[in-house]
Amino acid sequence: MKKVSVYVDGQEGTTGLEINERLTKRKDIEILKIDPGKRRDVNERSRLLNQADVVFLCLPDEAAREAVSLISNPSTKVIDGSTAHRTLDDWAYGLPELSREYREKIKTSKRISVPGCYPTGFNMLIYPLVNKGIIPPDYPLSCHAISGYSGGGKKLIAMYESDSEEEKKNLKSPCLYGLKLQHKHIPEMKKHSALSRDPLFTPMVAGFYRGMTVAVPIHTDLLSMKVSAQDVQAFYSEYFRGEKAVRVAPFNAEDNFELGFLNAESCVNTDDIELLVFGNDRQILLVSRLDNLGKGAAGAAVQNLDIILGSA
Numbered sequence: 001m002k003k004v005s006v007y008v009d010g011q012e013g014t015t016g017l018e019i020n021e022r023l024t025k026r027k028d029i030e031i032l033k034i035d036p037g038k039r040r041d042v043n044e045r046s047r048l049l050n051q052a053d054v055v056f057l058c059l060p061d062e063a064a065r066e067a068v069s070l071i072s073n074p075s076t077k078v079i080d081g082s083t084a085h086r087t088l089d090d091w092a093y094g095l096p097e098l099s100r101e102y103r104e105k106i107k108t109s110k111r112i113s114v115p116g117c118y119p120t121g122f123n124m125l126i127y128p129l130v131n132k133g134i135i136p137p138d139y140p141l142s143c144h145a146i147s148g149y150s151g152g153g154k155k156l157i158a159m160y161e162s163d164s165e166e167e168k169k170n171l172k173s174p175c176l177y178g179l180k181l182q183h184k185h186i187p188e189m190k191k192h193s194a195l196s197r198d199p200l201f202t203p204m205v206a207g208f209y210r211g212m213t214v215a216v217p218i219h220t221d222l223l224s225m226k227v228s229a230q231d232v233q234a235f236y237s238e239y240f241r242g243e244k245a246v247r248v249a250p251f252n253a254e255d256n257f258e259l260g261f262l263n264a265e266s267c268v269n270t271d272d273i274e275l276l277v278f279g280n281d282r283q284i285l286l287v288s289r290l291d292n293l294g295k296g297a298a299g300a301a302v303q304n305l306d307i308i309l310g311s312a
Contacts, residue, residue: 003030004309007048009067010058012039014153015081018298019056028309046070054308056301057081068111077110079304081297085113086188093192094304095120097243097273098127106307114304117296118145118203119188121214121288124246124273126193128239129232136224141199143189146174146264147212149205151292160207174206211265212292218284229279232286236275245295245303249276267291271299 006029010016023029032052038044049055050073057064057080064082071078085091092109096102106112115123122143129135149160159167183201190198199216220227227235233251240246253276267274271294276287290296295303306312 001028003028005030005032005051005053006056006305007032007034007052007054008056008058009045009049010056010063010081013058014150014157014293015297015301016056016058018293019058019301022298022302042070049073050076052076054079054305056305074110077112077308079112079114079301081114081301083116083184083188085111086115086119087191088113094300095123095192096303096307097240097246098123098192099131103307106304107310109308112304112308114297114301115192116185116188117147117151117212117290117292118143118201118214119185119192120273120296120300121145121212121290122189122199122201122216123192124275125214125216125286125288126189126195128236130194132235132239133224134227134232134235135218136222137194137196139195139218139222140197141195141216143199143201143214143216144204145202145212145214146204146206147292148208148210148264150210151212151296152205156205171207174204176202176204178203206264208265210291210293211263211268212290212296213262213264214288214290216286218279218286220282220284228281229277229284232284233277236277240275245272247272247274249274252278262287262289264289267294269294271295271303 008016008019011020023031032048034048049071054077057067059082061082061084064080064084092105092112094106094112095115096106130137149156160171186198186201230251237248240248267290270291273288273290273295278285303312
């Protein structure tokens with residue numbers, strides 16, 4: 001069987017390293033490597049981008065756009081991990097569990113954008129409810145989320161793992177960021193959950209390496225139909241039935257948590273996402289947990305590769 005040739009552009013970053021690690025274990029993949037001294041050589045990058053059957057982009061937004069512009073081979077398929085193409089209609093959005101239509105577009109597209117980690121957790125909770133007509137598109141949604149520091153890339157990892165006493169003091173407690181309420185993930189969250197207004201998104205980073213929790217509170221009297229928290233849990237269980245990467249927890253599952261706390265690390269080192277529902281007839285708390293480097297990054301990228309290869 002002919003191996004699929006894959007080139008990872010940006011293979012020295014956190015996500016690129018993990019994608020490479022996953023692919024080196026596979027017998028169906030041939031990984032194309034660039035000479036470290038030529039990583040900034042446009043001609044060499046262009047050669048590899050056009051030689052590959054599938055290209056993974058693990059780059060900043062502008063560099064990702066440049067890489068796409070270098071591809072002239074009509075057969076090359078691109079799986080982009082940056083924010084650059086996530087809201088473009090001519091790119092498939094790589095979250096197949098959202099709907100049959102999302103999965104089919106991934107299968108047939110040559111341009112796939114890997115979702116962000118926070119939007120993955122948010123859209124998995126909200127898209128089905130908006131699509132079903134339970135949450136109106138103009139609902140004033142808030143999203144509160146916390147992630148391990150690996151989600152910030154090499155610079156943030158270095159800050160958290162620094163021996164500097166000043167860094168340790170500044171990062172001792174969980175830290176809110178994106179305080180101008182203009183986080184780059186908001187357009188992606190809004191578009192792919194079919195919302196007519198921006199969600200109020202308050203992300204936070206803390207001193208653990210990987211894992212994340214995304215929480216969205218809901219008032220039932222503002223919904224389009226009368227549902228309870230238990231109804232929503234039952235709806236998720238049916239909606240995601242058969243999805244191997246999705247776990248829907250029992251309703252009000254806090255009795256199963258260690259010491260009664262919901263931690264952010266239950267899905268670490270997996271490509272799973274866990275959905276949980278808490279509350280009552282008046283208020284609902286929707287929660288997702290995932291590994292920001294698994295289902296939130298490298299795991300999702302490789303999942304999309306498997307879909308276009310017909311093995312997932």
